[in-house]
Amino acid sequence: MTNETNNIVEDKLELEDKFLAPENRKRQVTTPDGTIIEVDPLRDYFSDARPQIYRPNSIPVIENFLNWARAESLWVLGFGTGCGSIELPPLTTPRFDAYRFGVQMRATPRQSNVFIISGYLSVKTLKRVVRSYEQMPNPKYVIALGSCTINGGMYYDSYNTINRLDQYMPVDVYIAGCMPRPEALLAGFNKLKELIKAGKAEKANEYVENFDWYKANQKKIIKDWNMPDYNW
């Protein structure tokens, strides 16, 4: 399994080497003691193993308890993709105060559980979004904010923004509107909490199950695919 994936990655890299930044290309490096080694930064920096499915705990009581903890402690990745990200900062202000719902902002995908796709998503941003999404640890949830993520919104005929987010990553909660106000976002958080507590927010596993379909869709529009298939 892993060997096959490695081969695919290698073949692809040779094809698309032209997109790589110079510091990420394969190259020969002379070590201080004189031997020449080959360095392939893409292989060194990233793992190319396929993602795994993590089943929920089989004991319902424990899983419900853990789901309660996950629902009450939502850590949001601070990644604003479009104009909707201007609705995120007011959440921490006295007027809306999302902290009282256990919603906190984190700056690194490794520590966050919720990814808010805020508004339109251009192809260039989608590439970064996919990487950040895959770096988040397993129970992870996506909130799609605004009409642009549902059907393209007012950018439905743009050459550069996607129309439907659910073709590229699984979405837990949609918040419609252009733009939704922070109250709508809070309602979305509460809806997400209900889903998590009911054990219905297992979209991270869904992403892994339909991994090839999602990857094909992503690669259809990200034409300079210069990263490994799965990067974590």
Next chain:
Amino acid sequence: MEQLINKLQKSFKLSDVKHQRENLTFVTVKKDSALDLVTHCRDYEGFSHFVLLSCVDWIEDGKFQLTYLLNNPSGKFDLGIRTFISRDNASMTSAHLLWRQIATYQRELKEMYGIDFPGSPRVDESFILEGWDEIPPMRREFDTKKYSEDTYFPREGRGSNDPATYMKSKLYPDDEK
């Protein structure tokens, strides 16, 4: 402003002088002398601030219109210098030596319109569209709606309304005009 235009008329062939506002004037020059005029305005007429470089696609005439917008901070007025270049094999002399930031504008124009600026730094690198392999998207022969429908999985059942007629029918349903 009038004095400045008259003064420039003596050494450059200005055509189509248009006084847009009290403090904004557009002039049109030939492609060959456009950068000479820009340089002259920068060095001798006090236009020390470069505002923007933009492009308009006149597909019916087969031309691109480039506009160099300059600002004179001491006189508080703007001068737009227009020039027309051919749409086929569109190419223009690079102006990045006058102001360094022009290189970024030229990089964007190369990507969005396909206008080449030989010698401009990093002009061939992708600017916003990474890995774009269609014709440049801001050219008017590019059908952006069709491209979007082919590429981005449009959702079934999405409708749009013309805002004017829609609001009219909503707000004044009895108005039969």
Next chain:
Amino acid sequence: MDFDLTKLLFTLLGLLIVLNWGILMSGIIRKIGARVAKRYGIPVYQGWIDLIKNYAIRSQITHGIMFYLGPVFRLSGGVGLFLFMPMIFGSEHWSNYSFQGDLILLMYFQFFGMLGMALGAGEGGHPNSAIGISRGLSQFTTIEVPMTLAVIAIAIQYHTLSIADIVAAQQGSILNWTVFTNPFATVAAMLSVLGAFGHSPFNLVKAPNEIPIGPPTEYHGTFLGVLRTNAAILHVIEAVLFMNLFFGGASNWFELFLKSFLIYFWSVFVGMVFPRFRIEQSVRWFLKIPTLLGIIAIILA
């Protein structure tokens, strides 16, 4: 030394109390901070939920042995501090494993966790974590300077390196506390504790919006849970250390809670008022007034 099961159990129970008090204390502090900002604020029990959630994260990604050992070192630094800290004065059960000269050991243990963190974060693979950890170490080194000077001054004053003896010397009257008998050392140490707690003027190292170049960037799930557990223990222990050294120690748990809360609140109080320092500014600041006060304290002693 013979094995004493009762003592061990009491020590573990004390650790549990300290851990929960640390989580509750940071919850209360965050609540107070929210109320200062006229917000309703986070629930006080949010710390426990965050811990449970972090331990319940399913997928973990490792970057090598040192990546595992970083949080472990950090936690052993915090627990080590606890083990050698006499918590309640005069109590046989709650004095843990303190001994003559434990002050030296504690000063060392304060640095231990930071070093372990440096090793772990260095292996994290994040290109900027080396910058983050070097900033953290440089700031912590300068924090240590006035603190060490103050501790030396106290050691000279009381002719002992045992924390229990220092506490014993302060009993009797409130005027026997070090804060009155040796004010310069106290002020120097209280200024350096601002940095040790990592609140606002000096929290550049691990502030959330600085995390992209901070040490714990790559830590998630259980690793982060261990780090947070340690942070809760460490905050209480640092406060208890200062309480023992300068404010007469505590004779029961209630006094310990009150005093440690007030000492911790002092750093929060300053943090609410002052904006964040950059590393080079904070390094200079620590080497100026607090160090000067520490030197004065030594000269007077």
